[in-house]
Amino acid sequence: MPTRPHLQVSCALIEQDGRVLAAQRGPTMSLPLKWEFPGGKIHAGETPQDCLRRELMEELGVQIAVGKALPSVWHDYPGFRVTLYPFICLLTAGTPVLHEHAAVRWLWPHELAQLDWADADWPVLDAYLAERGSG
Ligand SMILES: Nc1nc2c([nH]c(=O)n2[C@@H]2O[C@H](COP(=O)(O)OP(=O)(O)OP(=O)(O)O)[C@@H](O)[C@H]2O)c(=O)[nH]1
Numbered sequence: 001m002p003t004r005p006h007l008q009v010s011c012a013l014i015e016q017d018g019r020v021l022a023a024q025r026g027p028t029m030s031l032p033l034k035w036e037f038p039g040g041k042i043h044a045g046e047t048p049q050d051c052l053r054r055e056l057m058e059e060l061g062v063q064i065a066v067g068k069a070l071p072s073v074w075h076d077y078p079g080f081r082v083t084l085y086p087f088i089c090l091l092t093a094g095t096p097v098l099h100e101h102a103a104v105r106w107l108w109p110h111e112l113a114q115l116d117w118a119d120a121d122w123p124v125l126d127a128y129l130a131e132r133g134s135g
Pocket of ligand 1: 007009010011029030031035036037038039040041042082084118119120121
């Protein structure tokens with residue numbers, strides 16, 4: 001049986017003035033138009049935090065300070081497995097510019113569950129809301 005890819009992915013819950021940045025995947029990306037926390041695959045030799053700083057600059061043109069790690073989660077999608085390494089981050093410079101995503105939104109924690117999240121992100125969202133006392 002062929003082994004399915006297992007992706008190691010960092011993602012950022014970027015806070016600014018109490019709101020959190022959510023990003024909608026583009027129509028031609030995998031999981032099209034699902035909402036996610038921006039980030040991407042961890043490259044060889046890169047820490048999850050290095051990955052986030054690189055991806056956020058590439059994808060949205062912003063600088064971030066990477067803070068507390070939330071528990072990692074894994075999820076089986078049809079065809080691949082992903083392990084997500086989520087971090088609470090602060091926006092330190094720039095305004096998001098859409099290089100790959102279809103949209104971004106700054107939402108209050110209690111609004112986040114209204115979006116159509118990628119399946120792997122629901123436990124991340126739960127952990128974040130528990131951390132911030134909004135669960
Ligand atoms: N960035 C990110 N990816 C997520 C999240 N949740 C989730 O299931 N994923 C999945 O993790 C994988 C990350 O791939 P990606 O396409 O964002 O990564 P990348 O920028 O390094 O890709 P590329 O440079 O190969 O195009 C995708 O399959 C994506 O669907 C999330 O919250 N953030």
